[in-house]
Structure formats: structure tokens, C-alpha cells
Amino acid sequence: MSLSTAALRRPDLVERSDYFDHRTLHQVLDADACRQVIELVDAGAGDRTAYVDPQGKVTRHADVWWLPPEGDARAVIERLVALVRQVNEDYFFFDLDDIQEADFQLTRYGPGHFYGWHTDVGKDHLSRRKLSVVVQLSDPGSYVGCNLQFHGHEQQIEQAARAQGSVTIFPSFRSHAVSKLIWGERWSLVGWIEGPPFR
Numbered sequence: 001m002s003l004s005t006a007a008l009r010r011p012d013l014v015e016r017s018d019y020f021d022h023r024t025l026h027q028v029l030d031a032d033a034c035r036q037v038i039e040l041v042d043a044g045a046g047d048r049t050a051y052v053d054p055q056g057k058v059t060r061h062a063d064v065w066w067l068p069p070e071g072d073a074r075a076v077i078e079r080l081v082a083l084v085r086q087v088n089e090d091y092f093f094f095d096l097d098d099i100q101e102a103d104f105q106l107t108r109y110g111p112g113h114f115y116g117w118h119t120d121v122g123k124d125h126l127s128r129r130k131l132s133v134v135v136q137l138s139d140p141g142s143y144v145g146c147n148l149q150f151h152g153h154e155q156q157i158e159q160a161a162r163a164q165g166s167v168t169i170f171p172s173f174r175s176h177a178v179s180k181l182i183w184g185e186r187w188s189l190v191g192w193i194e195g196p197p198f199r
């Protein structure tokens with residue numbers, strides 16, 4: 001008799017069917033609020049990032065700005081962290097730090113910009129990232145391409161909502177990418193809610 005996965009199941013262990021998928025909330029920010037977030041940073045002074053892997057291949061190309069943790073940005077950050085916490089309580093049930101703030105990064109994609117397949121977790125301080133949150137700040141009609149995508153657990157590709165002001169939350173260990181921007185400009189606001197590393 002061959003060993004099937006079912007035969008290996010142990011009824012005494014807790015299994016979850018619902019924590020892997022991304023969750024999207026629509027109309028969290030209106031168009032004015034999205035514009036105000038973009039105006040929080042001086043559009044002239046971004047860090048131009050081109051990540052290159054050890055083989056010399058470019059893996060990310062975009063302009064990024066860390067959101068200042070004080071001033072007008074603070075209210076947006078606190079609102080988004082509260083939202084992630086709520087979704088976590090209803091859905092992911094991860095252990096998160098009990099704080100109201102987190103690091104948030106504004107990203108601007110122009111023609112040819114993209115972010116290759118990656119996870120948001122890594123070693124050292126990146127080991128504490130538990131949930132990632134992406135806010136779509138641009139009108140989806142103002143750019144072509146630049147889709148936020150996820151690998152499903154069988155490698156199928158799932159696409160996140162593009163609607164302006166929508167918020168997509170996902171486990172930071174999930175593989176995701178942003179496809180190449182073909183035309184226009186896309187802005188996103190990305191944050192990481194931390195907690196004790198998985199064990």
C-alpha cells in the first residue's frame with residue numbers, strides 16, 4: 001500500500017486552510033488621500049534602487065522613499081497598522097509586536113521598472129517581518145503593467161487588485177513580484193508589521 005498524504009494526516013495537529021492567501025480591503029484611501037501620501041515625500045529625492053543579484057542580473061528597479069515616522073505620515077501609518085492588526089485577528093492569527101507603528105516605504109515605478117520574485121523575509125532584522133501590506137496609490141488607468149502578483153502554493157500566479165486605495169495584506173514569507181511597468185507611473189505604499197520570528 002502506498003503512503004498517501006491522507007494516511008500521514010494526524011488528527012491531533014491543528015491545520016489551517018485560510019492563512020496563506022492574500023486579503024484585500026477596498027477603498028481604504030480615497031484618491032485625495034492617495035495623492036496626499038505621495039506628496040509626503042519630495043518626489044525629487046528618492047533613492048534610485050537597482051538590486052543586482054550575484055550573477056549580475058537586475059532583480060528590482062524602482063525609486064523608493066522611507067516614510068518619515070512623524071508628522072502627517074504618522075496618522076496614515078497608524079491607520080494602516082491598526083487595519084493589519086484587525087485583519088490579523090480575523091484571519092492570519094500571527095504573533096505580532098504590540099506596537100502602533102511600522103516601517104513604510106513609498107515606491108514609484110516608471111517605464112521598465114519592476115520587482116522580481118522575492119519574499120519580504122530574510123535573515124537578521126528581516127526575520128521579524130510577519131505581514132506585508134501594499135496600498136495601491138495610483139489610478140489603475142494611469143499605467144499599464146506593474147501588477148502585484150503572488151505565487152500560489154502550486155506555482156499558479158494570482159494577481160492582486162489594482163484599484164486605487166485598495167490595501168492588500170499577505171504573509172511576508174509569500175513569494176511575490178511586481179511585473180514590468182510598460183507605460184505611465186505607479187506608486188505603492190508598502191509596510192511590514194513585525195513580530196517574533198516564526199518557530
Ligand SMILES: O=C(O)CCC(=O)C(=O)O
Nearest residue numbers: 107120134148178188190
Ligand atoms: O510595489 C509593490 O506593490 C510591492 C513592492 C514589494 O514587494 C516590496 O517592496 O517588498
Ligand SMILES: [Fe+2]
Nearest residue numbers: 118119120176
Ligand atoms: Fe515585497
